[in-house]
Amino acid sequence: MITIPYLTALTTYFSYGLLFAFGQIRDLFRKILDRLRSSNLQGYAPICLGLEDFYVRRLYLRIQDCFGRPISSAPDAWFDVVERYSNDNNKTLKRTMKISRCLNLGSYNYLGFAASDEYCTPRAIESLKKFSPSTCSTRVDGGTTVLHAELEECVANFVGKPAAIVFGMGYVTNSAILPVLIGKGGLIISDSLNHNSIVNGARGSGCHSTPSHLEEVLREQIAEGQPRTHRPWKKIIVVVEGIYSMEGELCNLPEIIAVCKKFKAYTYLDEAHSIGAVGKKGRGVCELLGVDPADVDIMMGTFTKSFGSCGGYIAGSKELIQYLKYTCPAHLYATSISPPAAQQIISSIKVILGEDGSSRGLKPMSGLSGYDLSCICSHIGAQKLARIRENSNFFRSELQKMGFEVLGDNDSPVMPIMLYNPAKIPAFSRECLKRNVAVVTVAFPATPLLLARARICISASHTKEDLIKGLEVISQVGDLVGIKYFPAEPKKQEEEGRVKLE
């Protein structure tokens, strides 16, 4: 849990109060002006009523240049950020031709497959020529090519499940699968920090989601049954994420599995951020935390992050996949995943597993951990995995030493730095960008209102120099903005309570 310092909480509340008050005053003037002008709605109700878009109009638009910055290159370790300008106080932003080369600490490019790769890209282009960018058809009609069949087999093998089904979009995977698996009379117990797609899927299935405290919740729910009717639940699915994207935390999978087994609940593990990124062979949190994939009923993940492609998968028993292929709307109605994207996944998995047949030279990364990674790792995939781990742990520990409040667990490539005050969001983002470091800042509604943060995503394609440059800039900006909430020495107790690692 995040505990906000008392004073910070107070100033944060004050800031939002101030923003709200000024927003209200501006709204008042707008209302008066609107009265004077004739209404152009012509009997239609406005798209947004009253306060529905207050947050957007009065808070978000002021700092919208911190979000959605366009880039004009691949999202590799360094990328080209297109500069924008505004003539109307940030209400609209226009692109310029100017670009600035920035260090990319924002993309989910964990293994560095985002840029063109000498193994993957030629194969993707080959598939493009053979299969075209799209099949223009759904998987059950004419959208299953040999590539799709190969991909499903490849993914199933990689995650360690008998079968898998793939979709063209990660978001759809969650939101279209949950309603199929569970209907009326079923309960989805969802972690309160789960991704929006799960929340939408849970809503789509007519179940209500209840947050954490798993064992307690499970006991209570089984004993109480459904609300009002008190019938027993038909089935319970517990949905957790491997790495929580906004927190950088690893889920405590072994315990969750044990509890679920005890209470006969099914487990649904969303590995959107963890598959490919953690574990000795990149097989995700199961491998990292020593859980047998057979103990997880439904394994879900996306290809947008570590594999540098698009889409998502569900892996499970042969029967489960067969059933999903028969019922899942995303399989029946959606265009199948684009063939080059499918090929990219197959190729990147081969690289991760060392099946690309080469141990092509990755620039040695001496110095960081005291030894040369390319010497101890037999192939490029293993080097990438070792490097993301080294990079993440190095970056995290350095940030902590500097006194930032960093969330998340070791080995997780996602590390949020707490900002809290709303004014610090644009300040941090803009100042970093000025110094050619692109970071992501996250605020409401992706996080609770008080817990605004910056989020760093580390990639295997970052070199040590990149990381040091990033740390220097973040430290400078941190001093400037005032977000070093801890004294600048590593704190012993922070190491406690973290997930024990192999």
Place this chain on the structure above:
Amino acid sequence: MHQPTDVDMVEEMCAVESLTQDSPKDILRQCLEYFGADFQSKIAISEVNDLLESTPLISTPAPLNEFEPLITLDKEPPSILSVKGENSRACHAEIMDTVASAVMNIMNTALYWLTVAFDAPYARAVVFGVHISGHLIVEALLAVAIFFLLSRKSYKPSERSLSEKEIDELCEDWIPESLIPPLTEEMKYEPPVLESDAGPHTIINGKEVVNFASANYLGLIGHEKLLESCTAALEKYGVGSCGPRGFYGTIDVHLDCEARIAKFLGTPDSILYSYGLSTTFSAIPAFCLKGDIVVVDEGVHWGIQNGLYLSKSTIVYFKHNDMDSLQSTLEKVTLENKRAKKLRRYIVVEAVYQNSGQIAPLDVVIRLKEKYRFRVLLDESNSFGVLGGSGRGLTEYYGVPVEKIDIITAAMGHGLATEGGFCTGSARVIDHQRINSSGYVYSASLPPYLASAAITSIDVLEENPDLITKLRGNIAVLWEGLSDIPGLSAASNPQSPIVFLKLKKSTGSLKNDLQLLEDIVDQVLKEDFVFVVASKSSTVDKCRLPQGIRLFVSAAHSETDLLKASESLKRVAASVLADYN
């Protein structure tokens, strides 16, 4: 199949329904519980009784007032006693007399004092012109008692919490359903696997077949220019974008693509989604919120259905492509709901219905929309690049200015031969989605090479308007070829690129119908190498339109392909459906 399909059935309805069906023991109790009232009759009755017992003597003080008991009794004994006094057993009677009179005395005294006690303090009190006597006090006391009872914590049966042991037992006893229902034969369907691209001719099991299963309307699959632009994009940007649009997932080609689409359609702006299916189910909940009214065609595809479900709006269906039904629905909705004028109101229609191949009569929709002041959301997934002289879709086809449509959505996985989807409309409509649309905000953006493919496809379309003419010609050829197909009839619009054949006579069961269609499709593929598909629907799909065989016509089909398909279908349909006609 026990998979519950009606996921959006109103919870309350179900609760009441299941209660009335399965637990007839104590309906009143259940109803009270359901409505949140906690009522325990025994306690309440006894409390009321207590109250009643405490009141009768006092509640009628007026007659007692005139009674003046002691004096009357002294002068004349009551008549019953005097009758008794004339009894022969005088002695006994006298004792009885004394006892009785003593009892009467005591009772009357008590009554008198009671009256006095209640009357005395306020006997002559007049408050604001109201003469206050004892009954008002009683009423006040009653009121206090009622307030006291109301203020008591209501009785909750659930508060009798289970002991730890009981919970353990319940957990022990609980047997969940299996995660999935047992597999049946029909679930084991495996689609044909393509060994080459899904162009007009493709390879299945090593054999070249004519492909009518891909919505490659303009024949852009395998187009030289498309492949060139994709290759360049793949080399420059890699495959994925590795982030949502907000977090460095916006790549310049996305913005170029949005501008290109807007320019092509003549709208102020557009927004890209990373998947065709997610376009509608993200865009709809961004606009339609709880309480809003959405009038929608009952034949819309699942993406729209899901969007409507997620929006939690009030959804009213009208008959498939029936404008009279739409009008009466609009009329009813506007009349019934007095507040309707203040609510956001939307009509949702598809330009070419994926489930039937029908074309929405846009001119009528616009007339009605303007009459009743509804906004229109039009899904152009199967008409973009197909309808209208230059492929600008249904608006061009009907000659309706594009500004009249408030929100246009389309998947790009059909005519444009790429993936993803877009939504277009006024700047207000688009900007709103950039922050409020969950599929846009929370999902990784469209792979850049697919955005660049979309740009190229539109370029190609604009340069070659004859593609559309060719497609139209092909549709006409196929229609003519299929005009006398036995046992089946074309249910789609003659202009629609989806040719939808449904059974003339249903067997009466959906499953058998589908089996027949599957048989036709299988035979056509195996014997004549023509790849057509029967429509399949998910268990969560609520569209109840009949199943059929769907043919996606492409501009790249040659006349021989079309004739081959229609001849083959005719032959196979005649043999398979021989027994049913």
